[in-house]
Amino acid sequence: MTRKIGLPLFCALLAAWVAGMLVLAAPLMAQRAPNSLFRRAPVPGGEATILVPEGWVLEADSTAGIVLRLRTADGQVALERFADRIGPRSDGPAPAARSFLADVVAREARAGARNLALVDQRSLPELSRAWERRPAGTGGGAGVVGEAAAVTLEYELDGTPRVERLCGVVESGPDGWAGRAIFGARTPAGEFERWEPWLSFALASCEPAVALGADVARNALGLSLPGESLWRNPHSGALDPGSFHFGRYRWVTPDGDVIYSFNETFTPNAGRLLGRDDWSKSLPR
Numbered sequence: 618m619t620r621k622i623g624l625p626l627f628c629a630l631l632a633a634w635v636a637g638m639l640v641l642a643a644p645l646m647a648q649r650a651p652n653s654l655f656r657r658a659p660v661p662g663g664e665a666t667i668l669v670p671e672g673w674v675l676e677a678d679s680t681a682g683i684v685l686r687l688r689t690a691d692g693q694v695a696l697e698r699f700a701d702r703i704g705p706r707s708d709g710p711a712p713a714a715r716s717f718l719a720d721v722v723a724r725e726a727r728a729g730a731r732n733l734a735l736v737d738q739r740s741l742p743e744l745s746r747a748w749e750r751r752p753a754g755t756g757g758g759a760g761v762v763g764e765a766a767a768v769t770l771e772y773e774l775d776g777t778p779r780v781e782r783l784c785g786v787v788e789s790g791p792d793g794w795a796g797r798a799i800f801g802a803r804t805p806a807g808e809f810e811r812w813e814p815w816l817s818f819a820l821a822s823c824e825p826a827v828a829l830g831a832d833v834a835r836n837a838l839g840l841s842l843p844g845e846s847l848w849r850n851p852h853s854g855a856l857d858p859g860s861f862h863f864g865r866y867r868w869v870t871p872d873g874d875v876i877y878s879f880n881e882t883f884t885p886n887a888g889r890l891l892g893r894d895d896w897s898k899s900l901p902r
Contacts, residue, residue: 652864652877652878652880653864654670654671654874654876654877654890655669655670655671655822655874655876656668656671656891657872657873657874657875658675660685660823660828660829661675661677661684662677662684664828664829665823665825665828666823666824666873667685667819667822667823667824667831668819668822668873668875670815670819672689672690673689673690674687674689676688681726682699682700682702682725683698683700683726684698684700684829685697685698685829686698687819693804693805694804694805694808694812694815695801695802695803696800696820697726697801697802698799698800698829698830699722699726699796699800699801700799701795701797701799702717702796703795704793704795704796705793710789711788711789711793711794712787712794713766713787714740714765714785714786714787715738715766715768718784718799719735719738721796722783722799723781726801727774727781729774729775730772730773730774730779731773731774733771734770734771734772735768735769736769736770736771737768737769738768738769741765741766741767741784741837742765744765744784744836745762745763745765745786748763748786748788748798748833749761749762749763751827760790761788761789761790761791762788763786763787763788763789764787764789765784765786765787765837766784767782767783767784767838768782768784769781769782770782770783771806777805777806778806778807779803779804779805779806780803780805780807780809781801781802782801782838782839783799783800783801784798784799784800784834784837785797786798798829798830798833798834800830800834800837802840813840814841814842814843814860814862814863816838816840817842818859818860820834820835820838821842821845821858822857824873842862843860843861844860844861844862844863845859845862846860846861846901846902847859847902848867848899848900848901849900849901849902850869850899851869851897851898852869852870852897856902857899859875859877859899861901863877864876864877864879865878865879866878866879866880866881866883866898867900868885868896868897869899870895871895874891874893875899876890
Protein backbone atom coordinates (compact mmCIF):
# COMPACT_ATOMS: atom_id res chain seq x y z
CA MET A 618 0.00 0.00 0.00
CA THR A 619 1.32 3.39 -0.95
CA ARG A 620 1.26 5.92 1.86
CA LYS A 621 0.56 9.52 1.00
CA ILE A 622 2.56 12.23 2.70
CA GLY A 623 0.43 15.15 3.85
CA LEU A 624 1.21 18.62 2.50
CA PRO A 625 2.31 20.03 5.88
CA LEU A 626 4.72 17.14 6.42
CA PHE A 627 6.06 17.45 2.87
CA CYS A 628 6.69 21.19 3.33
CA ALA A 629 8.48 20.54 6.61
CA LEU A 630 10.70 17.89 5.02
CA LEU A 631 11.45 20.19 2.07
CA ALA A 632 12.36 23.07 4.38
CA ALA A 633 14.69 20.82 6.39
CA TRP A 634 16.37 19.60 3.21
CA VAL A 635 16.87 23.14 1.90
CA ALA A 636 18.29 24.26 5.26
CA GLY A 637 20.70 21.35 5.25
CA MET A 638 21.86 22.11 1.74
CA LEU A 639 22.48 25.76 2.64
CA VAL A 640 24.58 24.70 5.62
CA LEU A 641 26.65 22.44 3.38
CA ALA A 642 26.93 25.11 0.66
CA ALA A 643 28.06 27.91 2.98
CA PRO A 644 31.70 26.73 3.26
CA LEU A 645 31.80 26.10 -0.48
CA MET A 646 30.51 29.59 -1.23
CA ALA A 647 33.02 31.05 1.19
CA GLN A 648 35.83 29.42 -0.79
CA ARG A 649 34.46 30.34 -4.20
CA ALA A 650 37.20 31.58 -6.51
CA PRO A 651 38.00 35.31 -6.31
CA ASN A 652 36.94 37.62 -9.09
CA SER A 653 40.45 38.97 -9.72
CA LEU A 654 43.88 37.75 -8.61
CA PHE A 655 47.13 39.66 -9.12
CA ARG A 656 50.67 38.46 -8.35
CA ARG A 657 53.35 41.05 -7.58
CA ALA A 658 56.44 40.32 -9.65
CA PRO A 659 59.71 42.09 -10.51
CA VAL A 660 59.84 43.65 -13.96
CA PRO A 661 62.66 42.48 -16.25
CA GLY A 662 65.81 44.20 -15.05
CA GLY A 663 64.56 44.28 -11.46
CA GLU A 664 64.22 48.03 -11.05
CA ALA A 665 60.55 47.86 -10.06
CA THR A 666 57.67 45.49 -9.35
CA ILE A 667 54.23 45.33 -10.94
CA LEU A 668 50.96 43.48 -10.32
CA VAL A 669 50.43 40.77 -12.94
CA PRO A 670 46.84 39.56 -13.52
CA GLU A 671 46.32 35.83 -13.16
CA GLY A 672 47.08 34.05 -16.43
CA TRP A 673 49.01 37.00 -17.93
CA VAL A 674 52.68 36.88 -18.92
CA LEU A 675 55.42 39.34 -17.88
CA GLU A 676 58.46 39.38 -20.15
CA ALA A 677 61.00 41.40 -22.11
CA ASP A 678 61.73 41.16 -25.83
CA SER A 679 65.18 42.45 -26.71
CA THR A 680 64.77 41.62 -30.39
CA ALA A 681 61.87 44.08 -30.59
CA GLY A 682 63.47 46.68 -28.32
CA ILE A 683 60.90 46.09 -25.57
CA VAL A 684 62.15 46.17 -21.97
CA LEU A 685 58.76 45.28 -20.45
CA ARG A 686 55.76 43.48 -21.89
CA LEU A 687 52.71 42.52 -19.83
CA ARG A 688 50.34 40.51 -22.01
CA THR A 689 47.47 38.08 -22.04
CA ALA A 690 48.40 34.46 -22.71
CA ASP A 691 47.34 34.73 -26.36
CA GLY A 692 49.25 38.00 -26.85
CA GLN A 693 46.21 39.85 -28.16
CA VAL A 694 46.29 42.41 -25.33
CA ALA A 695 49.53 43.96 -24.13
CA LEU A 696 51.11 46.80 -22.22
CA GLU A 697 54.68 47.51 -23.40
CA ARG A 698 57.55 49.74 -22.40
CA PHE A 699 60.01 50.31 -25.24
CA ALA A 700 63.72 50.83 -24.77
CA ASP A 701 64.91 54.44 -24.94
CA ARG A 702 65.87 55.55 -28.44
CA ILE A 703 69.05 57.59 -28.67
CA GLY A 704 69.19 59.83 -31.72
CA PRO A 705 72.29 60.51 -33.82
CA ARG A 706 74.77 63.06 -32.49
CA SER A 707 74.32 65.73 -35.12
CA ASP A 708 73.31 69.31 -35.49
CA GLY A 709 69.93 68.29 -36.90
CA PRO A 710 66.77 69.03 -34.90
CA ALA A 711 64.99 66.40 -32.83
CA PRO A 712 61.93 64.88 -34.51
CA ALA A 713 58.49 65.99 -33.42
CA ALA A 714 57.19 63.62 -30.74
CA ARG A 715 54.07 62.70 -32.71
CA SER A 716 56.07 61.86 -35.82
CA PHE A 717 58.61 59.92 -33.77
CA LEU A 718 55.91 57.70 -32.25
CA ALA A 719 53.88 57.12 -35.41
CA ASP A 720 56.66 56.91 -37.99
CA VAL A 721 59.56 55.41 -36.05
CA VAL A 722 58.39 53.46 -33.01
CA ALA A 723 55.18 52.06 -34.48
CA ARG A 724 56.61 51.05 -37.85
CA GLU A 725 59.67 49.41 -36.31
CA ALA A 726 57.73 47.58 -33.59
CA ARG A 727 54.92 46.50 -35.93
CA ALA A 728 56.98 45.76 -39.01
CA GLY A 729 54.54 43.05 -40.11
CA ALA A 730 51.45 45.25 -39.74
CA ARG A 731 49.21 46.01 -42.70
CA ASN A 732 47.18 49.17 -43.33
CA LEU A 733 48.84 51.07 -40.47
CA ALA A 734 46.89 54.30 -39.99
CA LEU A 735 47.23 57.21 -37.56
CA VAL A 736 43.72 57.95 -36.27
CA ASP A 737 44.48 60.38 -33.42
CA GLN A 738 47.38 62.47 -32.16
CA ARG A 739 47.76 64.96 -29.35
CA SER A 740 50.46 66.98 -27.67
CA LEU A 741 51.00 66.62 -23.92
CA PRO A 742 52.45 69.94 -22.73
CA GLU A 743 51.88 69.14 -19.04
CA LEU A 744 53.87 65.94 -19.40
CA SER A 745 56.58 67.83 -21.26
CA ARG A 746 56.97 70.26 -18.36
CA ALA A 747 56.84 67.47 -15.77
CA TRP A 748 59.51 65.50 -17.58
CA GLU A 749 61.84 68.49 -17.76
CA ARG A 750 61.63 68.77 -13.96
CA ARG A 751 62.72 65.19 -13.37
CA PRO A 752 66.09 64.64 -11.66
CA ALA A 753 69.10 64.26 -13.89
CA GLY A 754 69.43 60.60 -12.88
CA THR A 755 66.15 59.72 -14.61
CA GLY A 756 66.94 61.23 -17.96
CA GLY A 757 66.58 64.98 -17.52
CA GLY A 758 69.35 67.50 -16.98
CA ALA A 759 70.61 71.02 -17.50
CA GLY A 760 69.74 72.41 -20.90
CA VAL A 761 67.42 69.50 -21.80
CA VAL A 762 63.90 70.22 -23.00
CA GLY A 763 61.19 67.68 -23.67
CA GLU A 764 58.21 67.35 -25.98
CA ALA A 765 55.59 64.73 -25.12
CA ALA A 766 52.81 63.34 -27.28
CA ALA A 767 50.38 60.46 -27.62
CA VAL A 768 49.06 58.82 -30.77
CA THR A 769 46.42 56.22 -31.57
CA LEU A 770 47.00 53.77 -34.41
CA GLU A 771 44.92 51.15 -36.18
CA TYR A 772 46.41 48.28 -38.17
CA GLU A 773 46.03 44.62 -39.03
CA LEU A 774 48.47 42.04 -37.66
CA ASP A 775 48.27 38.27 -38.11
CA GLY A 776 44.85 38.71 -39.64
CA THR A 777 43.44 40.58 -36.60
CA PRO A 778 42.50 44.28 -36.63
CA ARG A 779 44.24 46.04 -33.72
CA VAL A 780 44.13 49.40 -31.99
CA GLU A 781 47.17 50.77 -30.15
CA ARG A 782 47.97 53.86 -28.15
CA LEU A 783 51.56 55.06 -27.88
CA CYS A 784 53.05 57.82 -25.75
CA GLY A 785 56.54 59.13 -25.18
CA VAL A 786 58.83 62.09 -24.63
CA VAL A 787 61.43 63.36 -27.09
CA GLU A 788 64.27 65.08 -25.24
CA SER A 789 66.67 67.44 -26.96
CA GLY A 790 69.70 69.15 -25.53
CA PRO A 791 73.41 69.84 -25.92
CA ASP A 792 74.21 66.14 -26.49
CA GLY A 793 71.54 65.46 -29.11
CA TRP A 794 68.08 63.97 -28.69
CA ALA A 795 66.50 60.83 -27.27
CA GLY A 796 63.09 59.19 -27.03
CA ARG A 797 62.18 58.36 -23.42
CA ALA A 798 59.29 56.83 -21.45
CA ILE A 799 57.85 55.17 -24.56
CA PHE A 800 54.80 53.07 -23.69
CA GLY A 801 52.23 51.26 -25.79
CA ALA A 802 48.87 49.69 -24.96
CA ARG A 803 47.16 47.50 -27.58
CA THR A 804 44.07 45.35 -27.92
CA PRO A 805 42.01 43.86 -30.73
CA ALA A 806 39.90 46.51 -32.46
CA GLY A 807 36.68 47.24 -30.61
CA GLU A 808 37.96 45.81 -27.30
CA PHE A 809 40.02 48.65 -25.87
CA GLU A 810 37.40 49.75 -23.33
CA ARG A 811 37.00 46.16 -22.13
CA TRP A 812 40.69 45.80 -21.31
CA GLU A 813 41.42 49.38 -20.30
CA PRO A 814 40.89 48.81 -16.52
CA TRP A 815 43.46 45.99 -16.51
CA LEU A 816 46.05 48.04 -18.40
CA SER A 817 45.42 51.10 -16.24
CA PHE A 818 45.61 49.16 -12.97
CA ALA A 819 48.88 47.50 -13.97
CA LEU A 820 50.55 50.86 -14.56
CA ALA A 821 49.13 52.27 -11.33
CA SER A 822 50.57 49.29 -9.40
CA CYS A 823 54.17 49.82 -10.51
CA GLU A 824 56.51 50.37 -7.55
CA PRO A 825 58.40 52.63 -7.43
CA ALA A 826 56.07 54.67 -9.61
CA VAL A 827 58.88 56.65 -11.27
CA ALA A 828 60.57 53.49 -12.54
CA LEU A 829 60.44 53.22 -16.33
CA GLY A 830 58.29 56.37 -16.40
CA ALA A 831 55.20 54.47 -15.21
CA ASP A 832 54.16 57.47 -13.09
CA VAL A 833 53.42 59.51 -16.22
CA ALA A 834 52.43 56.83 -18.71
CA ARG A 835 48.93 56.07 -17.45
CA ASN A 836 47.66 59.62 -17.95
CA ALA A 837 49.65 60.01 -21.16
CA LEU A 838 47.94 56.94 -22.62
CA GLY A 839 44.56 58.18 -21.41
CA LEU A 840 43.89 54.97 -19.46
CA SER A 841 40.97 55.35 -17.07
CA LEU A 842 40.21 53.06 -14.15
CA PRO A 843 36.52 52.81 -13.18
CA GLY A 844 35.86 52.62 -9.46
CA GLU A 845 39.36 53.84 -8.66
CA SER A 846 40.10 54.25 -4.98
CA LEU A 847 42.90 53.99 -2.43
CA TRP A 848 43.05 51.02 -0.07
CA ARG A 849 44.91 50.80 3.23
CA ASN A 850 47.59 48.12 3.14
CA PRO A 851 47.30 46.23 6.47
CA HIS A 852 50.94 45.11 6.28
CA SER A 853 52.71 48.36 5.37
CA GLY A 854 50.12 50.95 6.36
CA ALA A 855 50.52 52.59 2.93
CA LEU A 856 47.66 53.58 0.66
CA ASP A 857 47.61 51.27 -2.37
CA PRO A 858 45.92 52.16 -5.66
CA GLY A 859 42.92 49.92 -6.23
CA SER A 860 39.52 49.73 -7.87
CA PHE A 861 36.02 48.55 -7.03
CA HIS A 862 35.86 47.45 -10.68
CA PHE A 863 37.60 44.21 -9.66
CA GLY A 864 35.64 43.56 -6.46
CA ARG A 865 34.22 45.08 -3.29
CA TYR A 866 36.55 43.12 -1.00
CA ARG A 867 40.33 43.20 -1.21
CA TRP A 868 42.97 40.96 0.40
CA VAL A 869 46.77 41.36 0.28
CA THR A 870 49.84 39.38 1.36
CA PRO A 871 52.96 40.83 3.01
CA ASP A 872 54.85 40.68 -0.31
CA GLY A 873 52.11 42.36 -2.32
CA ASP A 874 49.88 39.75 -4.01
CA VAL A 875 46.30 41.04 -4.28
CA ILE A 876 42.86 39.41 -4.47
CA TYR A 877 39.56 41.13 -5.20
CA SER A 878 36.18 39.49 -4.69
CA PHE A 879 32.52 40.47 -4.88
CA ASN A 880 31.73 37.67 -2.42
CA GLU A 881 31.50 39.02 1.14
CA THR A 882 32.14 35.58 2.66
CA PHE A 883 35.23 34.80 0.58
CA THR A 884 38.22 34.03 2.83
CA PRO A 885 41.46 33.13 0.99
CA ASN A 886 43.22 31.90 4.15
CA ALA A 887 40.70 29.11 4.77
CA GLY A 888 41.45 27.65 1.36
CA ARG A 889 45.18 28.53 1.49
CA LEU A 890 44.93 30.29 -1.85
CA LEU A 891 48.29 30.12 -3.64
CA GLY A 892 49.39 27.92 -0.73
CA ARG A 893 49.30 30.84 1.71
CA ASP A 894 47.49 31.66 4.91
CA ASP A 895 48.88 35.17 5.47
CA TRP A 896 46.25 37.09 3.49
CA SER A 897 44.94 40.19 5.30
CA LYS A 898 41.87 42.21 4.45
CA SER A 899 42.52 45.62 2.95
CA LEU A 900 39.89 48.34 3.47
CA PRO A 901 39.22 51.32 1.20
CA ARG A 902 40.21 54.69 2.59
